[in-house]
Amino acid sequence: MSVSTNKQIGLRGRRQGLSILYQMVLVLAVLAAAAAVSLAASWSGPVQAKSVPATHVVEIRQFKFFPATLTVKRGDRIEFKNLGVAPHTATAQGWDSGNLARGQTWTLTAGETGTFEYICAYHPAMKGRLIVR
Numbered sequence: 024m025s026v027s028t029n030k031q032i033g034l035r036g037r038r039q040g041l042s043i044l045y046q047m048v049l050v051l052a053v054l055a056a057a058a059a060v061s062l063a064a065s066w067s068g069p070v071q072a073k074s075v076p077a078t079h080v081v082e083i084r085q086f087k088f089f090p091a092t093l094t095v096k097r098g099d100r101i102e103f104k105n106l107g108v109a110p111h112t113a114t115a116q117g118w119d120s121g122n123l124a125r126g127q128t129w130t131l132t133a134g135e136t137g138t139f140e141y142i143c144a145y146h147p148a149m150k151g152r153l154i155v156r
């Protein structure tokens with residue numbers, strides 16, 4: 024009698040063992056699926072054009088800014104290029120390129136939203152507008 028009891032315990036034990044193994048396989052499968060999903064999610068990140076900052080160019084020539092009005096998104100970069108003969112600046116209340124000699128470029132990163140009127144400190148008649156959205 025005691026032998027048969029042992030057998031039953033042994034059987035039950037083996038069944039439990041199989042069940043735990045099966046559960047572990049299930050958990051592993053779920054983990055693998057979750058990892059695949061998160062990998063796919065992170066992979067799709069860089070593809071979205073929204074998150075990639077753009078670079079815009081404002082040319083300074085003939086004592087004017089081209090384009091005079093530029094609209095960008097927050098985080099974009101704006102390159103001010105002095106293609107004129109005279110030195111110029113791009114100067115707003117919150118930022119200033121400083122002296123830009125002929126051929127020099129200064130890059131501004133649009134950190135905050137708003138409308139920024141700017142001028143050339145040497146030639147205040149030169150006016151530009153930067154709109155950051």
Ligand SMILES: [Cu+2]
Binds near residue numbers: 086110112143144149
């Ligand atoms: Cu100027």
